[in-house]
Amino acid sequence: MRTALLRLANFIDGDYRAPIGGAYLPVIEPATGQVFAEVPASNAGDVDAAISAARRAAPVWAATAPSERARVLRRIADEIDARAASLAEEESRDSGKPVSVARSVDIPRAAANFRHFAAQAETFASESHDGEAGTLNITLRQPLGVVGCISPWNLPLYLLTWKIAPALAAGNAVVAKPSEVTPVTAWLLGDVVRHAGLPPGILNIVQGAGATAGAALVAQRDVKALSFTGSTATGAAIAAVAAPQFKKLSLELGGKNATLVFADADFDRAVSESVRAAFSNQGQICLCGSRILVERSLMPRFREAFLAQVAALRVGDPREADTQIGALVSAEHLAKVQAYIALAHEEGGRLLCGGSRIELPGRCQDGYFLAPTVFDHLDMHCRVNQEEIFGPVVTLTAFDDDTQAIGFANGTPYGLATSVWTRDLARAQRCARELQAGIVWINCWMARDLRTPFGGVKASGVGREGGLEAMRFFSESKNVAFG
Numbered sequence: 001m002r003t004a005l006l007r008l009a010n011f012i013d014g015d016y017r018a019p020i021g022g023a024y025l026p027v028i029e030p031a032t033g034q035v036f037a038e039v040p041a042s043n044a045g046d047v048d049a050a051i052s053a054a055r056r057a058a059p060v061w062a063a064t065a066p067s068e069r070a071r072v073l074r075r076i077a078d079e080i081d082a083r084a085a086s087l088a089e090e091e092s093r094d095s096g097k098p099v100s101v102a103r104s105v106d107i108p109r110a111a112a113n114f115r116h117f118a119a120q121a122e123t124f125a126s127e128s129h130d131g132e133a134g135t136l137n138i139t140l141r142q143p144l145g146v147v148g149c150i151s152p153w154n155l156p157l158y159l160l161t162w163k164i165a166p167a168l169a170a171g172n173a174v175v176a177k178p179s180e181v182t183p184v185t186a187w188l189l190g191d192v193v194r195h196a197g198l199p200p201g202i203l204n205i206v207q208g209a210g211a212t213a214g215a216a217l218v219a220q221r222d223v224k225a226l227s228f229t230g231s232t233a234t235g236a237a238i239a240a241v242a243a244p245q246f247k248k249l250s251l252e253l254g255g256k257n258a259t260l261v262f263a264d265a266d267f268d269r270a271v272s273e274s275v276r277a278a279f280s281n282q283g284q285i286c287l288c289g290s291r292i293l294v295e296r297s298l299m300p301r302f303r304e305a306f307l308a309q310v311a312a313l314r315v316g317d318p319r320e321a322d323t324q325i326g327a328l329v330s331a332e333h334l335a336k337v338q339a340y341i342a343l344a345h346e347e348g349g350r351l352l353c354g355g356s357r358i359e360l361p362g363r364c365q366d367g368y369f370l371a372p373t374v375f376d377h378l379d380m381h382c383r384v385n386q387e388e389i390f391g392p393v394v395t396l397t398a399f400d401d402d403t404q405a406i407g408f409a410n411g412t413p414y415g416l417a418t419s420v421w422t423r424d425l426a427r428a429q430r431c432a433r434e435l436q437a438g439i440v441w442i443n444c445w446m447a448r449d450l451r452t453p454f455g456g457v458k459a460s461g462v463g464r465e466g467g468l469e470a471m472r473f474f475s476e477s478k479n480v481a482f483g
């Protein structure tokens with residue numbers, strides 16, 4: 001017997017609504033390859049309806065006391081906590097990630113986003129400057145009005161709420177467009193905010209494809225700022241439309257991050273964290289370290305220990321508690337990652353482990369599982385070492401000295417994050433200064449503090465998320481001078 005598909009809806013003006021055109025896209029469970037839901041294929045009319053609702057609601061929310069905004073945001077966080085188990089199950093179902101990862105990372109961080117920006121709402125300040133000849137300058141930071149938030153599929157609720165929370169905290173009304181690949185937790189967020197008492201129209205969630213719903217949101221003139229996380233190619237397409245309208249833009253894009261391991265590093269931590277950085281979320285985190293650069297003298301020992309740990313990673317049904325590597329997000333993405341494995345062979349790489357699809361028994365027999373894959377013998381300039389793969393495929397490369405290590409790390413179009421493993425403080429400081437990356441981790445990986453700026457340089461984007469930077473992004477600065 002065929003079970004009925006879960007039918008998702010848009011969340012507009014405080015209510016769930018079917019898409020105007022009545023069209024839907026299938027939502028597939030990556031672990032099984034089966035369609036389990038359908039998501040609105042919204043069009044420009046749906047986006048316009050959401051923007052109209054946001055425009056009507058924006059002035060009231062902007063005039064709401066920051067303490068009251070903060071109170072509502074904290075209630076949203078509490079509501080997410082209360083529903084954490086079911087949200088994690090849904091996050092795992094449409095993304096393919098292990099439910100344990102959704103439970104320990106994605107969902108708690110989504111709640112943390114609202115709590116953090118509740119505090120920011122209460123402390124966000126306008127500055128005043130005593131000027132020359134008795135003038136007083138005040139920098140007023142005011143809400144922009146209606147803002148757009150567009151997010152990817154890899155950390156669905158976490159990344160979406162990292163945009164929504166500061167936008168709301170700064171007093172804006174939001175139209176959000178989650179990824180059509182992983183729409184379920186964003187759909188559930190509508191009910192969460194309604195229960196938490198967010199007034200209608202302040203958060204609107206329009207589901208659908210990027211080329212239609214996303215593009216309509218980007219093009220709409222009433223949207224004053226766009227915060228986008230996704231691929232570099234989409235970021236460029238969005239900038240081409242939004243920049244001539246002089247919208248504020250924050251673009252968090254792709255990465256090709258390096259992990260630098262020096263011979264003096266704490267060996268055990270360097271190995272285990274390199275493995276984590278390489279394969280967390282099936283290598284589908286923008287911050288994953290996919291190029292592992294190791295000082296030549298250490299390489300034989302490192303390679304052996306690294307491969308042993310990779311071989312021990314448990315690939316399995318995302319629902320099982322001991323699964324460490326789940327399914328890739330879609331058949332298309334699996335095919336793309338497999339094409340890079342073929343390319344690595346063509347480019348002369350030596351396969352050290354993995355390299356092929358894994359067929360699991362039972363309910364996951366048609367799932368998109370790929371063995372964690374490691375190559376070496378690849379030149380730093382080859383495509384596999386230059387282009388973002390965004391999957392469980394990494395390379396090992398030896399370097400001879402600090403200058404070469406930094407050169408290798410910087411030698412791609414991207415500049416998102418680098419993780420450095422050394423006990424030498426002077427070397428760590430040099431790396432921090434010279435690495436072309438928005439984030440440099442010294443002896444850690446993915447240590448995130450919501451107060452700090454987050455973002456990339458070069459093809460990894462412009463703009464910074466996180467704490468005060470995000471509050472300022474979602475505000476208009478106005479200078480008022482008293483003579």
Ligand code: NAD
Binds near residue numbers: 210254416461
């Ligand atoms: P994507 O660019 O395909 O899609 C991202 C979002 O943009 C989706 O919601 C999509 O529907 C929408 N979109 C697509 N075309 C659009 C258009 N023309 N106009 C408006 N919206 C459009 O990215 P993805 O495949 O969902 O995510 C993976 C990418 O995201 C990787 O490149 C990864 O590195 C990047 N990423 C970056 C960060 C970061 O913080 N820098 C974090 C996570 C993921």
